[in-house]
Amino acid sequence: MTLSTSLLAAAPLIVGLTGPAILGAVPGQHQVDRPAVEHAVEHAAARQSMVVEHEAARSDAEQRRVLGYWTPQRMAAALPIGLLDSVTDGDGLLSGLTGRGGVQAKPGVSGGRTEINVGRRHQASSRPQASTIGARWSTGGAVTRTTGRVFLTLAGADFVCSASTVTSASRDLVVTAGHCVKDGAGEWAQNWTFVPGYGRGGEQPYGQYAARRMFVSAPWSRSGDDNHDVGMVALATSGGRHVADVVGTQDIAFNTRRGGQTYGFGYPADPPYDGDQLVYCAGRLRDDPYKQTRDQGLGCAMTAGSSGGPWLSGFDPMTGRGTVTSLSSFKYSDDQHTMYGPYFGQAAKAVYATAERA
Template sequence: MTLLRRVSISTLAAVLAGSVVSGPAQAALDPAAVAAVVASAADAAASSAPVSTGGGVVERAAAVAAGNAGSPAVLRARAAVAEDYWTAARKASATPADLPSASSAFSASPSSPASRGGSAVAGARPRAGTSGSFAGVGPSGIRTLDATTDSMTGRIFFVDDKGENRSCSGSTINSNGKRIVFTAGHCVHGGGSGRTWFDVSRWIFEPAYHNGSPYGTWTAQSLWTKTGWINDANRSYDVAAAVMQDKDGKHIVDVVGGQGIRWGSGYNRAETMLGYPSAAPYNGTKLITCPGATADDGGFPMLECTMTGGASGGPWLDEYGVRNWAYVNGVSSWQFWRDGDQSKVYKWQSPYFSDDTAGSLFNLVKDK
C-alpha cells in the first residue's frame, strides 16, 4: 500500500479510465505493475515544467499523462503495455495522424479543413540562427541484417489525445544518447487550443517496417516538441523527437544505426523524402521514396511527391545514397492535393530546419 499512497485519487482514476493502460493491455499487467506505472506518472507530473534552450523554449513532453520517467521495472511494464496493445489488427486499422490546420492564405488545397482549430501560419520564416549538424552512424557490432539508410526509417503507431489509433513515419537520429527518433510535432501532440500530448505508453516505432519489423517494436520513453507547435499549432515548429526505451539492453541507434541531422543549410538542396503513406492508394506496408530538390515554397521547403497521409514525420534526407546514413534536413508536415481528391497529393512541405526549430530541439534531447 505504500506505493499506492504516493498516487493521488485523480491520478489513479485516470489510470483506471485508460490514460496509462487501457483495453486488453490493462488485463495483461498484474496489479503491482499497474501500481508501478501509476507511481511513475505521479513522480513525472511533478517534474514536467518547460525547459528553456538558447534557440527558444521546448516543452517537456507529457510526463504528466503517461509516466515518462520511472525505474527500469516501470519502463519494462510500459513496454509490455505498448506491445500488447498494438496487435496486428490495431496496426492495420490505424489511420493517418491529423495534419496541421489550414490558413485561408494558402492558395492550394490543403490536406486539413480550415476549421480544425488552433492558429496556422502562411509562409512564416524561422528566426535567424546558426547552422549546425551532427553526423550519422551505422549500427555497432556485427548484424545478421544489413542496416541501411532505409532501415533507420520506420512506421510510428500511437493513440492520440482523442483516443484514436493513428500512424506516422519517423527516423532514428544519431546522438550522444543514441536513443532518438525524429518525426513531426503532430505525431506527438495535437497542437493548439484544446489539444494535448498523445499517450507515450502506447507510442511505438518499428524500423524497416513491412507488416512488422525485423528489428522488433521499440517503445517511447518521452516525447518532445516545440512550444510553437504546442500552443499555436504553428507549422514552422511542426517537428518532434521521441526518446526511445532500450530493448534487450541496447540503444536503438546501436541496433539499426541513425541518420545525421543538419539545420540552417538553405533551400534548393537535392533531398529524398521517405515515408510510409497509408491512405489510398497506399496501405502503409511499404517504404516509399520521393527524390527531388527542395524549393522555397513561401518559407517552407517543398518537395513534389504523391505520398498520402501516414507519411507525416518521415525524414527528408540530404546526401541520400552516399553512405549507409544520410542527413535529416526536414520532416513531412503538410500535403497538397488536386481536384479535392485526397488521393491526388502532388507536393509536401516541411518546417524549415533552423537553429530555432530542429537545431534547438536536437540539442535538448541529444544526451538523453
C-alpha cells in the first residue's frame, strides 16, 4: 500500500459501468444510439485498461508443485503479511511497511508509527454481536466455509493473508487484498494457495486450491494506491471440483451505498491471535477521517494475517451469508482499533468482470 500521507488521486471512472450492482441482478436496458456489439467492445476495452493480470500455476504439474510446497511446517512458519519489512529489504512496497502491524499500518497525520497490538485475546461470544472490535466466530454458517487462509511467497519469504470465495461464472474466484497478490508496483506473489475453512492445528476440511490467474487494478499495480487494494484470484480445481461447488460462495457488489452495518472476517495471526481461528468484527462504517483515501473504516482490532478478509454487508449471522462490499486493507499507526477497507467502485468492478470468467 502507499505509505505517504499525501492525498491520493481520485479513482478513474469507466464510462458505461455505472450504478450499484450485485452479482445476479438483471441489468436495466440502456438507451443506445450505436449497435450493442460496438458498446460491448468499448466496455471490454475499458475494463481491460483498468486490469492487470498475471498467470500463476496453469499446468497440472505446476499446481501440484505449489500444493506440495506448503508442507505443514511451512504453513506453520509463514508470517502475517504485515511483517514484510521484517524479512525483506527491497526498495519497493515491501520495504516500506511498518513492523508488527494490524494489517498494513500507515502513518497517521501525526506521522508516528506504532505497533498495532491488542492487549488480550478476544473470547468467542455465545451469540453474534452487532458491534465488536474482535471476537472468535463460533456460530457456524456459510462464512466458515467461504472464508479461508491464503499462503503465499513474496521476495523469497512465506506469508499468510485471508480471502473469501465469491460468486462467479467460473466457480473458481476468490477476493482478497491487492497486497496479498502483488507488491504494489513490485512483484507478484508466488506459491499462492487458498485453504477454505482453515481450522485449529492446520485443519483443512475442504482441501487446498492453487492460483491459476491473478488480477489487480491498474492503479494498484502502478503505485500501490490504497484506494484500489483489491485482488482477485482464479483458482485451479481440487480433485476435479471447483471451489464454489465445495464450499459455496458469498455474493459481491459494487457501487453500493456508503456506510451502514458491516461484518468483517479474517484469520489474524499476529498476537494476541494465532491464525488458527476465524475472527470477526462488526459495526457501522465511517469515512476515512484523515481524508487520505476513499476507504471506509470499521472498528476492528484484528491484526496482521487478516489482510484480504471479506467485509459482508446485509449479513445474516444465522446463515453466515451476506454480500462482500470491501475487505481488510490497512490501519493508521495511531489508531489501533480501526481497520480500513477499499470502496468497491468502478475499478474493482472492472477487475471482477475480467476475473470471474478467467
